[in-house]
Amino acid sequence: MTAAFRDLGAPVAGLAAAPVAGPAAAAGPVGTLGLGGKGDSLAALIAAGFDVPAGFAVTTTALRQVVEHNGRREAVLAALGRLDPHTLPEVVVDLAAALDGLEWPAHLLAELTEQVRELRGVQGVGGGRFAVRSSALAEDGAALSFAGQYRTLLEIEADDVAAAVLDCYRSLFDAHVLHYHLDHGVPVDPDAMTVLVQHLVEAEVSGVTFTVNPVTGHDTELVIEAVRGLGEDLVAGRVRPVRYVRDWFGRTTATIASAADHPAGGPLSDAQLDAVADVCLRVQRHYGFPVDVEWAIADDAVRLLQARPITRLGYAGIRDQWTTANFKDSGVSATVCAPFMWSLYEYVWEDWLPTYLLDSALLHPRELRRVGDLFYGRVYWNLSVVKRAMEVAPGYRERAFDAELGVKITYAGNGTVTKLSPRTLARVAKVALRQRAIVAARRAAAPELLTELLGRYDARLAELTGAASAADVKSRWRQVVVTDYHRSEGVYFWQVFINQVHLALDRDAIASVVGHDGYLDLIAGLDDVSHLRPFYDAWALTRRLRADPDALAWWRGTDPDEIVAALDTGSLEHRLDEARAMIDRFGYHSVREIDVTHPDFDADHRPVVAMILDTLGLDDGHDPHADRHRLTQRRADTLARARARLVRRVAGREVGRHRYAAFARRVTRTRQLLWWREEFRDCSTRQYHLIRVASVRLGEVLVAESVLERADDVWYAKAFDLVAFLDGSMSADELRRQVSRNRAYYDSFRNHAPENEIGHAFDGAGQVLPETPGAVLGIGSSTGSVTGTARVITGLADIGRLNPGEILVTTFTDTGWASKFALISGVVTEYGGILCHAATISREYGIPCVVAATGCTTRIPDGATIHVDGPSGQIIVLSEGR
Incomplete structure (x- = not known):
């Protein structure tokens, strides 16, 4: 074939050679092949081994040549140049005239005819008819689908294919298509169309499957709509289909709607329904995101006609408001969550959060509902329940609460506001007494708790790294995962809950004296904060390397992979012993801190080597000790400003000293709360390291015992399913079935980016933001x-x-990224709140940070010059990217 035509089944580098049929198969999103949304998708499905009707694409090159051959291109471009909402009707007329009567160049027509002849000769096709389908480059994208906008022609005879191709091309300029472009601000490209010619499937049954329920938002429900015969009337909305809803996770099926033209109860037999559900789920697993799939059944085979991303989801069936706030930057919702990891979070979250809310008298037991859940492979927490608890406090403003967390605001004004009244005053008095007792107890116990957790970590690590029988491995795994984890993570979460309540109150009180900027200055520069210790060690090591010419030359002249290999072999040269000591000290860290499936530094030395090399390139102007001195001075200046405001000299006496002393104590208390949160987070990270070490060994044992097929199957089992198996209450067959089902769920959403807030309250709701022309807005942190x-x-x-020196613009950061903050001059994140990881680290490095900047990764071009204003939360794009 020439560039004018392309076989849909031609091999494509980088595409999967087999469908996702087993747990190991996982293909990422397909890159563009230049065949339009439909063509790219079908080519990828063919490459993956799915059953797709044979065919070829008439490329943009061929269609442009047709227009140029007829001398119409200038007229088309001129008409499109005048397109706006007012000129739309006349532009449509002009385009129709410009594209009327097109004739194929002789050489292209000959090649097209040959392609059709060869397609008719494909085994099993014989003299069959064809389907001619538009495949625009703009359709079936992640944001816009252009569904139903372009033309599809069925039952086309061979002699009519050439005319049908041009008819499909003209649909690029139909009035409703141009209107769609204008409505969504998408430019019209006259070359942005290919046309597919395929063997027509003489369908017994046709249909469409949504691999998640697009109305209710239920992520394991397949919605299958089917009609007898060809499916074009179904896609166009001209017939009433029979709808089936199947929860593939639970294997339940219901016929939701029927119609008079399906008197027998539906066009699909049970076997056909099973086949459709199976192939559509495999398509979702192949892509890793929800899709809608057009299919047809002929000769007992399910044949795929189209698969595209589902671009809009509703959440009408999800009760309450749910959010990933604070779970993104902590890692558990940073990406699709392994079932094992989710089960750990579920274990502690469903226990400790309700306990805290009840012990604090923030909620009555009857107000409690489930507080954590998994949607689209990500961990969410129940925002509705937590807001109900926070509403107890007089002065509560829903907008301030949402803004601090970076939650999407879908209402005007302040939302729910709690005013002072006799009723709220009585309630808050009870809460205040409980809170005072909780905070006092934690303040007194914190040092002892830290000693306990660190001591247990050292003891467990020694046990886990020593020789052990299979029975010992199982016993130690249970101890680490069930008993120790509940204790360690409970201590950390308890501190998080305390901080969530009290830091908000302290922030408002401090900011009322020194303003928002002053508040940020006063909480920056924490002493010996845990997440900066690796960088301090890296800094000290690299200063020694810079003072050692031989070692410096080796580190700078050696490939990072060779450095890692030298560490792996135990070499002590070139100060590698010091690098090894650093790994021994911080081996429990990783670039994905709260993801036990990801190797820690002790198993994967590459991030540590990268940190050392990055730090080695920094001159002494980046000395973290100098940063701390600068932050300490800024804090002292802010305290002096607060004292000047609160203390006045009246008649030779200082008035207000007690107010300032109370203010200073509040600042100290706030800094202590922040420090303890980070310290207990570090203990949590250590515990996850123990869980990883124990679980890796358990996986190896269960493979050796033929319980699991692969060692990493352990990550696709829920922790308490493993406990049930070890107890004898779950069979090996059932455990393997759970693993297989959980892998299917994980695969289904591994490339999906769900919304940060879901639930019926967010169903179709957009973000309400203040208007600032030309600015990307977030929270100054x-x-x-x-x-x-x-x-x-x-x-x-x-x-x-x-x-x-660059400004990092990203979705969120993880604690494993901390060393990168020494390199950059500012941070902008799409998610997070004022106490998220990016904000906390930025304050420690003294660099501007804006979080919860909705759309920043798409609205700010890569390489653009931008101005980041930390106090106001504004980002101004000064020049386009390069």
């Missing part, structure tokens, strides 16, 4: 401003593109 180059990093794999 660290003082200062900076102008520099934006580096848009969408994931950990791209972090190597970040250069010194």
